[in-house]
Amino acid sequence: MPPRCASISGTLTPFLYPFFLRHGPRVCVSRRCESTTVESLTSTEEQAARLNPPPSDYSRTIFADKATVTLIAGSGGHGCISFLREKYIAAGPANGGDGGSGGNVYIQAVRGETSLHKLARRNILKAGRGKNGQGKTKGGERGDDIVVQVPVGTVVREIDRMDPVFEEEQQRLAEAGQEETPMSNGPYKWDPQRWLLYPAVTKEDIATADFPTLPRGRKSALAMAEVKGPISLDLSMPMEKPILLAAGALGGLGNPHFVTKTAPRPKFATKGETGMRITLELELKLLADVGLVGLPNAGKSTLLRSISKSRARVGDWAFTTLQPNIGTVVLDDHRGRPIAHARHETGEVRTNFTIADIPGLIQDAHLDKGLGISFLRHVERARILAFVIDLSAGDAVTALKALWKEVGEYERMKIQEEKDKQDTIVEWTPFKTVEDAISNRSETIVVSSGPTYDNPLAPQVYSIAEKPWFVVATKADLPGTKENFEILRNYLQLVNEGVEEHPSGQKSFWGKKVEAIPISAINGHGVKRITEWTLSLLDDA
Numbered sequence: 001m002p003p004r005c006a007s008i009s010g011t012l013t014p015f016l017y018p019f020f021l022r023h024g025p026r027v028c029v030s031r032r033c034e035s036t037t038v039e040s041l042t043s044t045e046e047q048a049a050r051l052n053p054p055p056s057d058y059s060r061t062i063f064a065d066k067a068t069v070t071l072i073a074g075s076g077g078h079g080c081i082s083f084l085r086e087k088y089i090a091a092g093p094a095n096g097g098d099g100g101s102g103g104n105v106y107i108q109a110v111r112g113e114t115s116l117h118k119l120a121r122r123n124i125l126k127a128g129r130g131k132n133g134q135g136k137t138k139g140g141e142r143g144d145d146i147v148v149q150v151p152v153g154t155v156v157r158e159i160d161r162m163d164p165v166f167e168e169e170q171q172r173l174a175e176a177g178q179e180e181t182p183m184s185n186g187p188y189k190w191d192p193q194r195w196l197l198y199p200a201v202t203k204e205d206i207a208t209a210d211f212p213t214l215p216r217g218r219k220s221a222l223a224m225a226e227v228k229g230p231i232s233l234d235l236s237m238p239m240e241k242p243i244l245l246a247a248g249a250l251g252g253l254g255n256p257h258f259v260t261k262t263a264p265r266p267k268f269a270t271k272g273e274t275g276m277r278i279t280l281e282l283e284l285k286l287l288a289d290v291g292l293v294g295l296p297n298a299g300k301s302t303l304l305r306s307i308s309k310s311r312a313r314v315g316d317w318a319f320t321t322l323q324p325n326i327g328t329v330v331l332d333d334h335r336g337r338p339i340a341h342a343r344h345e346t347g348e349v350r351t352n353f354t355i356a357d358i359p360g361l362i363q364d365a366h367l368d369k370g371l372g373i374s375f376l377r378h379v380e381r382a383r384i385l386a387f388v389i390d391l392s393a394g395d396a397v398t399a400l401k402a403l404w405k406e407v408g409e410y411e412r413m414k415i416q417e418e419k420d421k422q423d424t425i426v427e428w429t430p431f432k433t434v435e436d437a438i439s440n441r442s443e444t445i446v447v448s449s450g451p452t453y454d455n456p457l458a459p460q461v462y463s464i465a466e467k468p469w470f471v472v473a474t475k476a477d478l479p480g481t482k483e484n485f486e487i488l489r490n491y492l493q494l495v496n497e498g499v500e501e502h503p504s505g506q507k508s509f510w511g512k513k514v515e516a517i518p519i520s521a522i523n524g525h526g527v528k529r530i531t532e533w534t535l536s537l538l539d540d541a
């Protein structure tokens with residue numbers, strides 16, 4: 001496919017080169033690490049076509065950053081009514097097994113998942129039901145557990161809960177407070193919801209028989225380990241083990257449980273408990289290493305295409321991108337070996353970094369204009385911000401300030417909202433004793449919102465102004481952009497020197513040197529430097 005802007009390909013505004021020579025790369029990225037950059041494509045034509053594609057040439061990523069799911073723990077299997085029958089023992093003792101307990105529901109944040117669309121589509125997730133008990137005192141099998149795997153960065157909030165055992169207990173307590181109810185003082189009658197009867201039992205038998213006191217609503221011991229409701233989790237780290245949201249309900253009791261002197265062969269057993277149902281709202285806040293922030297049509301998606309293998313949609317109009325795209329820049333030497341220079345904060349060798357391209361921000365995006373708040377929240381989580389400024393679209397400094405204003409306003413609003421909210425995300429504090437753990441189960445939350453006095457090892461959460469950032473001045477191939485770039489660079493120089501106010505307008509901000517990198521994403525020129533600069537910032541961060 002021929003490039004649509006063939007006239008500009010290959011030409012490069014001369015001011016790009018002196019810049020690169022003046023500032024040598026801080027991190028050495030070997031020439032062979034460009035496996036995901038455009039240079040690895042075979043022909044220049046192919047490369048040009050990839051960076052300047054028609055709007056129809058893009059890969060559609062199914063992405064959802066919100067989902068509401070109903071999780072249902074498995075119900076217990078029914079108890080069994082059975083009697084021993086052997087040769088010469090025609091009417092042996094009761095030997096019905098108990099029902100198996102239902103499956104548990106767990107949740108786990110994993111690195112492999114990147115979107116909530118699968119959960120959004122499924123809507124209801126149900127753990128397996130326990131099997132019924134059988135004769136010869138054989139207990140029923142346990143129901144299958146389910147583990148809900150969510151991407152790292154998912155925030156979970158409970159919106160509804162139906163726990164039949166809890167409700168029954170509440171009802172029982174309410175009834176106990178009242179004067180005599182027919183059920184509270186026997187004789188107990190058959191309740192079809194709770195009792196199973198032997199097939200041969202007739203209506204008359206039921207009418208005359210006295211049933212024992214119903215066993216109180218029972219919970220499995222595992223329920224102690226459940227995250228106490230209302231659930232509020234912030235899963236911003238991959239979890240080695242899933243955590244329990246809802247334990248499966250217990251199985252019914254077999255007829256041997258009801259043997260008494262007067263009724264040695266009870267012809268009834270109980271049904272299994274009903275599983276708990278929890279409705280959760282999941283929200284994914286992307287955890288990319290770099291978040292691209294820019295006005296609509298600035299060239300963010302083209303930049304993502306040029307730096308990674310992403311096939312994000314590109315078009316010459318505002319709001320081409322309607323959903324976030326995540327690109328991965330692989331840092332290897334073509335043999336799967338990582339580049340030794342780049343490391344994670346933990347010290348392990350970094351093999352890639354991720355870039356989030358979000359829809360463009362417009363004025364008052366923080367008030368939910370344009371695609372507004374729904375995507376600004378992704379910026380919040382990126383470790384580094386790259387402000388993408390279109391050099392051909394008016395004053396670059398004004399554009400940069402406008403972007404910072406939106407981001408800053410959003411943060412201010414967010415902080416206020418968090419303050420107003422009653423149900424804040426619970427902070428994790430280590431338990432001191434087992435009793436402490438049991439009495440404060442609501443605090444068994446995996447991730448905190450930052451280090452606290454009790455938990456100094458929790459990951460630091462920076463405000464947006466405190467994040468490392470740099471400016472990508474794109475479309476530098478277009479005529480007349482050089483002056484604009486010079487103005488931008490001078491402005492950043494003054495910001496670096498502290499003469500100009502930080503564009504966020506905040507008092508505490510990231511104080512290291514801010515760089516403006518001129519590129520022509522459409523030609524793939526200068527993009528390598530973005531990789532290098534990002535790596536140096538990630539190493540520092």
Ligand SMILES: Nc1nc2c(ncn2[C@@H]2O[C@H](COP(=O)(O)OP(=O)(O)OP(=O)(O)O)[C@@H](O)[C@H]2O)c(=O)[nH]1
Pocket residue numbers: 008051052294295296297298299300301302303313314315316317318319320321322358359360361474475476477478519520521522523
């Ligand atoms: N000349 C030139 N054009 C570019 C460059 N980068 C992007 N463009 C063009 O600018 C237009 C917008 O590019 P996109 O990558 O879709 O911009 P965007 O910021 O993702 O836009 P939204 O998703 O709408 O916010 C497209 O027509 C691109 O071909 C560049 O470096 N030079």
Ligand SMILES: [Mg+2]
Pocket residue numbers: 300301302313314320321357359
């Ligand atoms: Mg775009």
